[in-house]
Amino acid sequence: MRIAIDAMGGDNAPSALVAGALKAAQDWTDTHIVLVGDTAVIEPLLAGGKPANLEIRHAAEKIEADEEPVKAIRRKKDSSMVVAGRLVREGEADGMISAGNTGALMTAGLLVVGRIEGIERPALAPMMPTRDDLGVLALDLGANMDAKPEHLLQYALMGSIYREKVHGMKNPRVGLLNVGTEARKGNELTKAAFDLIEQSSLNFVGNVEARDVLDRNCDILICDGFVGNILLKTMEGTAGFLMKTLKEEFSRSLLTKIAAAIMMPGLKGLRRKMDYKEHGAAPLLGVNGLIMKCHGSSDAMAVRNAVRQARIALQGNLIPSITSEISGK
């Protein structure tokens, strides 16, 4: 198994990417890691020793976090992200991992790796936090701002396969994000998508409401990329606001500081739970190769864990499963 890692993308690149790759190569000696990036920068970071299953593939350029995605991918043919994508397309790697510019990575998925035949729109599918620790796979969370009903059906299909293959879930429940749980609710898009998903063989639990997602009212949450982005950022914003206010209240006086010390262990877990960076890398589903997006602020352990996720997806034949499911439709 060969996994390419974009060494130059992310807030902590290249050090966190190199350290994470090293850790992964040590943990899984059956996996070959290809670190893609500037050799002159990467090599010194591997001065402590380079395992046999870790190689460097030189790429002279890198894509910055604020670059316009399509332009960046088209112009920077020798960027670490594009080179990693090319390794996947040409079969030199089975999958790639990047913590870089999300828009650029989605564009690389489309333009460099390419779509699975029959998939109209790939979707980004991160895990959302839930009260229990199983999470909800939500898609699309930003790859396509506008979606048609058939796209939502394809998201549901791909998400179901991912949860089966990567998370070992049997018959995962598909929920359609909507403004109420009744069948005829919503806008034109969700009404039409409801009918399509209902007619499929998926385990469709119908419409689900945003406020119940934290209770894991489904295992796969379907929405268009615009709504998904609003959902995720509202959750982040609300949790961030409450955590900040709580911190202010805890630091108000000596007494409240004592209260804070008492509460700290219990609340740490809550903060971690609400931090979606903690919930692993997000697959870009629908491209003809495995692409995992790590959060921009990923540290070495997050990168190492993304390799673990990629290994499970590859061992579970995620991409061939999606391909055969789609072509069978």
Added chain:
Amino acid sequence: MRIAIDAMGGDNAPSALVAGALKAAQDWTDTHIVLVGDTAVIEPLLAGGKPANLEIRHAAEKIEADEEPVKAIRRKKDSSMVVAGRLVREGEADGMISAGNTGALMTAGLLVVGRIEGIERPALAPMMPTRDDLGVLALDLGANMDAKPEHLLQYALMGSIYREKVHGMKNPRVGLLNVGTEARKGNELTKAAFDLIEQSSLNFVGNVEARDVLDRNCDILICDGFVGNILLKTMEGTAGFLMKTLKEEFSRSLLTKIAAAIMMPGLKGLRRKMDYKEHGAAPLLGVNGLIMKCHGSSDAMAVRNAVRQARIALQGNLIPSITSEISGK
């Protein structure tokens, strides 16, 4: 000034509605309150005395919380909600207040009171909580699931007038809810709406992100009703989840219970802030008369406060201002 109150709608109807109406009639003797509902039920609740500026208008039927809105409004011609709407349409009342079925009230706005000429879609505009206490007026939060760019422009216009007339804000800032703050972001709807609002004379601050709403990054937040509903419910769900988890952590042991006792005063304010029921009644903007929607669980004080809001809106000539602004376009 005459304000009709639907006495039969809401979780605490009729008692909270009657008590709130009574309080309002006592507080503002220049305002005539028309309580609309079943006389046989309302009269005993006024056994303590009925001020001269409070009258009962009999309506034999009532619309239940779970009734299908359009059917309910069409069939129950003698329901308290429809009768109150008719009073507004016929000029017997300057405005109406209801805590009943939201969908039915929006339908009554359309079918009984009627739209302002030139307004294509009325919008429901509640206040969203913010870190400071000024809040953000958000619209549309559920009146229309699908919107066109021109509708979003009209929401922006109506919201601006409301904040000027009712909240006394000078030059309130209009923000378009979007997935990023850059100008060309979003889906087809928001891209087109951006151009329209930018060309208007409104104080448009551009695209705003969901996670910044709590920091009051604008005074009027524009979105379609589907997205608005997702925003509101995600905020509710996330805050509810965090509050519940906090409560669990606080009740874990004797020590944490002591911490809870220390923190309680500070946290009460936070809970109230996040509870959008506390943020007053929401106007249904775009109908040809003042309609205020109180939260279903409103108590007497909330009803009384809705009358206060309605008074300010009427004194500020809200409806004529919207009408002249729209006809001037």
